[in-house]
Amino acid sequence: MERGTREYTLWSIGIALVLVFAMIPVLWLISLSLKPSAAIADGRFVPSEISFENYESLFAGGIDASPFIKPLINSILIALSTTAISIVLASFAAYAIARLEFPGKRAILAGALAIAMFPPISTIGPLFDMWRAIGLYDTYPGLIIPYLTFSLPLAIYALVAFFREIPWELEQAAQVDGATPFQAFRKVIVPLAAPGMFTAAILVFIFAWNDFLFAISLTSSDASRTVPAALAFFTGESSFTEPTGSIAAAAVVVTVPIILFVLFFQRRIVSGLTAGAVKG
Amino acid sequence: MEAHAQPTGASERTRSERRLAWLLCAPAVVAMLAVTAYPIAYAIVLSVQSIDLRFPAEGGFVGLDNYASVLGSELWWTDLFNTVFLTVVSVSIELVLGMAIALVMHRAIFGRGAVRTGVLVPYGIITVVAAFSWQFAFAPDSGFVNGLPLISDDMDWFGDRFSSFAVIIMAEVWKTTPFMALLLLAGLVTIDGQLYEAAKVDGASAVQRFFRITLPLMKPAILVALLFRTLDAFRVFDTIYIMTAGAQDTESVSILGFNQLISRLNLGLGSAVSVLIFVCVLIVAFLYVRVLGTRVEEGRPVK
Numbered sequence: 001m002e003r004g005t006r007e008y009t010l011w012s013i014g015i016a017l018v019l020v021f022a023m024i025p026v027l028w029l030i031s032l033s034l035k036p037s038a039a040i041a042d043g044r045f046v047p048s049e050i051s052f053e054n055y056e057s058l059f060a061g062g063i064d065a066s067p068f069i070k071p072l073i074n075s076i077l078i079a080l081s082t083t084a085i086s087i088v089l090a091s092f093a094a095y096a097i098a099r100l101e102f103p104g105k106r107a108i109l110a111g112a113l114a115i116a117m118f119p120p121i122s123t124i125g126p127l128f129d130m131w132r133a134i135g136l137y138d139t140y141p142g143l144i145i146p147y148l149t150f151s152l153p154l155a156i157y158a159l160v161a162f163f164r165e166i167p168w169e170l171e172q173a174a175q176v177d178g179a180t181p182f183q184a185f186r187k188v189i190v191p192l193a194a195p196g197m198f199t200a201a202i203l204v205f206i207f208a209w210n211d212f213l214f215a216i217s218l219t220s221s222d223a224s225r226t227v228p229a230a231l232a233f234f235t236g237e238s239s240f241t242e243p244t245g246s247i248a249a250a251a252v253v254v255t256v257p258i259i260l261f262v263l264f265f266q267r268r269i270v271s272g273l274t275a276g277a278v279k280g
Numbered sequence: 281m282e283a284h285a286q287p288t289g290a291s292e293r294t295r296s297e298r299r300l301a302w303l304l305c306a307p308a309v310v311a312m313l314a315v316t317a318y319p320i321a322y323a324i325v326l327s328v329q330s331i332d333l334r335f336p337a338e339g340g341f342v343g344l345d346n347y348a349s350v351l352g353s354e355l356w357w358t359d360l361f362n363t364v365f366l367t368v369v370s371v372s373i374e375l376v377l378g379m380a381i382a383l384v385m386h387r388a389i390f391g392r393g394a395v396r397t398g399v400l401v402p403y404g405i406i407t408v409v410a411a412f413s414w415q416f417a418f419a420p421d422s423g424f425v426n427g428l429p430l431i432s433d434d435m436d437w438f439g440d441r442f443s444s445f446a447v448i449i450m451a452e453v454w455k456t457t458p459f460m461a462l463l464l465l466a467g468l469v470t471i472d473g474q475l476y477e478a479a480k481v482d483g484a485s486a487v488q489r490f491f492r493i494t495l496p497l498m499k500p501a502i503l504v505a506l507l508f509r510t511l512d513a514f515r516v517f518d519t520i521y522i523m524t525a526g527a528q529d530t531e532s533v534s535i536l537g538f539n540q541l542i543s544r545l546n547l548g549l550g551s552a553v554s555v556l557i558f559v560c561v562l563i564v565a566f567l568y569v570r571v572l573g574t575r576v577e578e579g580r581p582v583k
Binding site: 011012014015018019021022023024025026028029032040041042043044045089090092093095096097100101102103104105108111112114115116117118119120121122123124125126127128129130145146148149150152153156206209210212213216217227228231232242244247248251254255258259261262263266267269270273274 | 301307394423462
């Protein structure tokens, strides 16, 4: 059919455009990171020869000399700690909001929404001052605390939406069948709640992994500086060379694993990101 | 669904349920307030004092002097214009692109998974990393963009204010259109397919169906998506910091606040900027909420 073929072609072109546009920055970084330093400025999208020298220099000298290894460890530990704490706190709150009746439920949801809209820059000055006064400046908790604050609304909204879908009657049913309350919770509710909690965890992890403003304002050294902030301080091999190659290599290291992870769990992430957008 | 008020006759069971609920919510509520309510109050206190950490001896209460200096400076108004300009342009482009992608994802006969993949790649990338990638791509010496057809080989993208904005807006649109698309898609799937069938029977064209059915029914979803993206775009920081660091008059209000607070350590002036940004966000949120009415509570936080 004439119309069918034309429609098919149009869809294909549209989809191809979206994919190409989405992938360009990633492919470009991979390309840059594989160029030898002599060819870094050749402007070619596809490298003419491939070299791993950017990766070697990134990790050269081990944890003490490399400008990247310590920030990478900081990023991983800070994002994982934030995720763990945020999901525990958000699960408590989301369970209460989804299952229990209490005054103030709406206020908590509205407050969480307000915090999601809050401009982080407005907290930078006071936090900088407070953290220096109480010794949290340039420490892990100094970053984990603000990340918790700004990731909790995200986690609570996603988890409330998931928890409302769980058929909680099954818990009673299991107890009628002779399970203890703990067994009923562990064998029935936990497996049902786990996928939602996992999805919320991915969202929180990516939020903490992505942050730049707090990382650059509340740290001053490799003691707690995360990768996004460290990238801004990268310098070339000598003061006359641009750090383009090292930045590209570092960017690939922190990007490719996350992208593969995101693509692997894409269905879950889409449901988590849109949770509550349709029904409150 | 809400607890029906039974102030006097609340049973023991109801009361213990409430206690449990509050106990469960308390840690999250404390964690959320710790880094928002208290610091914003503290920022207000700082903003009426003269506090420059480079000159700790001088200081004291100065009333609204800091606000007068900020509002009297040309820099604040330039930066506010830049921020509003970037917000309006990028959110408008995102709305159109996001709607197109949402329609493709919703109606696609095939390739839905491919589009979803394309949409999630920008979401998974650190904003700073994406900003570096686009900056390298547009760099006159090492980038590939100037080698493309139709683009002058020696175009200096970051040498001029509005060409810098063009690159910044592109990077922002690339990074955040996925959110817009997913939020709009969530609204799109709630529309009853029978409406389209009925309209088709009545002879409505695809364009008519879009403007008469899709758009009106999606108004709440569109407004929620616009609200979140507007407020998110208003705090633009990462992309500008990496690409121009505010050169060529491309500074946003967030960069201004950061420079005063962290680079110049002028907590008094910087806090005045912070409070003014907070007030701007309140005004934008208030305007949207007025339009949205109560629907806003049903939205979801983004980012």
